[in-house]
Amino acid sequence: MAREKFQTLTEQMFYILLCLQEECYGMDIMEKVAAMTAGRVTIGPGTLYNLLEQFQKAGIIAETRVEGRKRCYQITQTGLDMLEKEYQRLMLLTADYHRYKGGL
Template sequence: MPREKFHTLTEQMFYVLLCLKEECYGMDILDKVPAMTNRRVNVGSGTLYNLLEQFLEAKMIEETKVEGRRRSYILTQKGRDRLEAEYRRICAQAEDYRRLF
């Protein structure tokens, strides 16, 4: 059975959504993610472009401003719920780890 889209978020998806907790220009996410992860995670320009398009399509983010080609986005309630669910999943994983080690 095909897996539901965005059922589990990849690391890149997670951080892109996290950046959009507040209104943010798409391009700025390229710098924000490495800054917030101490350069541990980088998002490629192609990956970001496609993710923004897919998140918009899935109504997880919405466009707030268009200035020429620059566009800014913000999380929708659906996006917040998905991010929250992912956070809980990661926490549960960490909890399992702590319980066993």
């Protein structure tokens, strides 16, 4: 059975949405994610712009400004809800890990 699109988020998706709680240009997102994760997570331009397009079509983010070729985006309420849902899912995974590891 196929997984519903955006049911869970990849690391790149999670960090893009986290960045877009503030209005950002695409290139700024790549820099912020690298800084936020101390270089552990990187997002190439192809991946970034593909995800931004998919997020925009799904109403997860909105384009807020266009200056020449530069486009600015910000997360929508739908995106905020999705980000919170993913955070809660990750916290459940972490709790399960701690319970299991503590029982060893």
